[in-house]
Amino acid sequence: MADEKSAHGSQQQATVVALSELMNVERLMEQIEDRQAIFVGETHDRYEHHLNQLAIIQGMYKKHPDMVIGLEFFQQPFQPVLDRYISGEIDENALLRESEYFDRWRYDYRLYRPIFRYAKENGIPLIALNLEKEITSQASAGGIDSIEKTLKLRIPKEIDRSDTAYRQRLEAVFQMHPHPEKRNFDHFMDVQLLWDEGMAERAAAWFRENPQGHMVILAGGGHIAYGSGIPNRLKRRVPVTTAIVINASTASELEPAMGDFVMMTKPNRLHPTGKLGVFLDVEESPVKVSGFSPHSGAEKVGVRKGDRILQVGEHEITSYADVRIALMDSLPGEKVDVVVRRTWPVLGSANHTIEVELR
Structure with missing residues (x-):
């Protein structure tokens, strides 16, 4: 048999709000x-x-x-x-x-x-x-x-x-x-x-x-x-x-x-923003792709580790903030042109424009 305090719930405190x-x-x-x-x-x-x-x-x-x-x-x-x-x-x-x-x-x-x-x-x-x-x-x-x-x-x-x-x-x-x-x-x-x-x-x-x-x-x-x-x-x-x-x-x-x-107030959530699906090294400018998230849209279409991002859509990219600003009002599923600079040890550098579906 439960003790008397437990049986009667004597330790419980309630907060009462007058709805009126x-x-x-x-x-x-x-x-x-x-x-x-x-x-x-x-x-x-x-x-x-x-x-x-x-x-x-x-x-x-x-x-x-x-x-x-x-x-x-x-x-x-x-x-x-x-x-x-x-x-x-x-x-x-x-x-x-x-x-x-x-x-x-x-x-x-x-x-x-x-x-x-x-x-x-x-x-x-x-x-x-x-x-x-x-x-x-x-x-x-x-x-x-x-x-x-x-x-x-x-x-x-x-x-x-x-x-x-x-x-x-x-x-x-x-x-x-x-x-x-x-x-x-x-x-x-x-x-x-x-x-x-x-x-x-x-x-x-x-x-x-x-x-x-x-x-x-x-x-x-x-x-x-x-x-x-x-x-x-x-x-x-x-x-x-x-x-x-x-x-x-x-x-x-x-x-x-x-x-x-x-x-x-009832929850009121913003729609998720579209993402390239890349990890960035932001210590240098332009920012450099250092890796990819699972199911990355960028990796799927050929963006490579080491690429430097020069432009996303109409936004020129020199910093992490520029990437966030470029994607701030985007939606998953939208497609955006990404300009990257790719460097080879012997051949040097070249820019590539790649269409990426945001995830």
């Missing part, structure tokens, strides 16, 4: 539109989360047309690139190349495209919040103390380690990574602290110059939930009013302390 109190985005905006810093979390590869972020940006812009958008996924040294994009000086492709987007973030840019296009159409400034990966990669390898002096000048002077719940949540995340026993948790935490303190410091710098301003901050849910990532670290620096909006997939994820509001 559910609201749409318009009602949400009525409650948060006058907050100065609105944090909207995301799972980076969830398109519906980014559409929710766009809806909040649109609602804020109606009330505060002088608002700005803070971005986790652009690093601070590339602020001039964002400025040139919003001003119309450069187009989307140049934005992606000059910001090194595909090397520094890598997620499908189409996920963020509606936000960027809305910002450009309305002249909404985009603020690069994150520290550059040159800093965080050194911290990941050897901790904050290992960062070289010139880069260390760019990190926040004040880094708060006092939030024990923050540390415990990071420990749980760390254990989910492959082979945690081979990694250093303190270094992992240093990276998280640099991200959160760095983004908070950059946002605070903007608010010091715009004390009555409004910023919608877009970042991964882990940097926002419970307030212990960016939000509390921003409020430690400047006296701003805030709201935390969480994007969640299921009700089982919810806890009252996570934030102020939660948005739940």
